[in-house]
Amino acid sequence: MEVNVKNVNNIISKVYKDSIAKELGIEEGDLLISINEQPIHDIIEYKFLMSDEYLELEIKKIDGQVYIYEIEKEYDEDLGIEFTNPIIDQAKSCRNKCVFCFIDQLPEGMRETLYFKDDDSRLSFLQGNFVTLTNMSEDDINNIIKYRISPINISVHTTNPELRQSMLSNRFAGKLYSIMERLADAQIEMNCQIVLCPGYNDKEELTRTISDLEKLYPYVNSVAIVPVGITKHRGHLPKLDIFNGEGANQTIEQIHEIQQMYLAKRGTRFAFLSDEFYIIANRKLLEYDEYEGFIQFENGVGMISKLEREIQDYLEKLPQEKIEKSKKVSIATGHSAYEFIQKVSSYITEKCPNIEINVYKIINEFFGETITVSGLITATDIKNQLKNKDLGETLYIPRSMLKADEEIFLDNITLQELINSMNIEIVPCLNEGQDFVEKILK
Structure with missing residues (x-):
């Protein structure tokens, strides 16, 4: 079948020096058609098939010639190539209308890419993005399990089905916990995030959410709680409060109590507040060792102490x-x-x-x-x-x-x-x- 190189996503954009691909003569602009006769639809399939020790690569050169390269390698050895599209597919956009969505609060005139809301589990695996799991089909869930996509970072916010549907403005948002249970049964590791909004998912709802997530430990590895941020450009959106010193202090006390309970039960504090809570409350942060290796560093958890x-x-x-x-x-x-x-x-x-x-x-x-x-x-x-x-x-x-x-x-x-x-x-x-x-x- 003739492949139009200009209209596909798996075009090779970079070949690393001293790599297998470089040694074979694979070049930038070449097209990866298949591995072991299986067409490559996205980066997850590519990573999974790359774990084989014997590969037959079908490559189409820029001049239209198609070659089969036979490769013997270690199971964890990579070819040393990158693609023009990192996920070899179109990224899935977010279908939610979250009450706290930062992108909805952006003014005009910023970088164009900032206005795209991604919600793609493949980007979670590759780049650490957090996803809500609201737009996942049955095939998507099965692929996570089949291809061992782990860890996956999940924007939870709440495990209360009705509240999550309301906060995300998505009727499918309440299915989250059942999906997470399936992933835990398949031993897929998950890191979770909660954007905490006063009057929505804080206090008793926060305790409920953390308790539900702890039941999936150790596959739910950790939970980061970050305060909602609002800009001056959300006049067209529902009213939303931010944390003041008193509210931040109450949340810190609540989480410290939860941490001590799980430290005794699980040997881990499990749930961690971002540094912002302590700054808002003018409180001392946790000690360096209490952040347990800074597993939620990218969420601003322990960044100052580290x-x-x-x-x-x-x-x-x-x-x-x-x-x-x-x-x-x-x-x-x-x-x-x-x-x-x-x-x-x-x-x-x-x-x-x-x-x-x-x-x-x-x-x-x-x-x-x-x-x-x-x-x-x-x-x-x-x-x-x-x-x-x-x-x-x-x-x-x-x-x-x-x-x-x-x-x-x-x-x-x-x-x-x-x-x-x-x-x-x-x-x-x-x-x-x-x-x-x-x-x-x-």
Whole structure:
């Protein structure tokens, strides 16, 4: 059958150096037709078939010639290729209309990709995205079990069927727990997320949800609870409150009690609050070891404790030539991390007395002042609020302000454009202690 290369998704976009594919002469632009005579429909099928130790690859070259490559390899050895479409298929869009959906609260004029709501279990497996499981067919569920798609990250929010249907505005949303039970029976590992909304799924409903999820332990590995965020652009949406100090304190007490119960029962705290709750409540975070390996780090759980420990550890072994460095720099951060960044900056200046660091709090005028995390700061707010400040020779920003695979801000301004307009070197830093310190002392 003739295959039109321009109209398929499994075109090879990259071949890694010293890989099996490179050795065989497979090139960018080639088309993967099948593995062991089985057509490849998505990345999950590809990953599953790649586990075989003997492969017959059917490849169509750019000139139209089709070749069969016979490969013997280790079961966990990869071909060393990437595809133009990472999942070799169209991503499934979200069918929900969640009361707390952040995308529905976005203004116009941002990066185009930000307006696409994905809800695809394959992206959960590949990229760590959280999915609601509301648009999964029976075949989708069977494929997760068949191809051992694990771990899968699930946006739970509540296990109360009626409440979940209401919060997600989807009549299929109440089927969640029965699907999770099937996945647990198949020993599929799950990490769960709860976006906590005052007056909806908090208090007794939160306790119920965590209790239901704990029954699926160890296949439900952990639960992260994050506070809802609302922007100034949700005037057309239902009223939604955010957490204040009192509400955050009550939630912390509730979760600490639950953690102690499961620590005694399961040997794990199981449910974890994001750092934002402690910042809102002006409370001390858990100790480093109490985060149990930071299994929900990407949800902002323990991020501050982890970064502080890494900075302290790295400074302890700092060589003398770096201690003697002399420079004046600045750091831009969001409201919620401001005091913490001031604190860890003082660790650096105490160790390196010739380093001067000015930390600047960026108020989120683009989304509204209720949005306080650094990852949602725009280039526009940085430029407007720092234009008359003493920034020294370099301005450092969290890497989370930029798109994961591209140096561009949420408001569609590139890092280079901001550098040009501010006429200063701007360096993104990872949420890692060594990277943070090394870049400042570079």
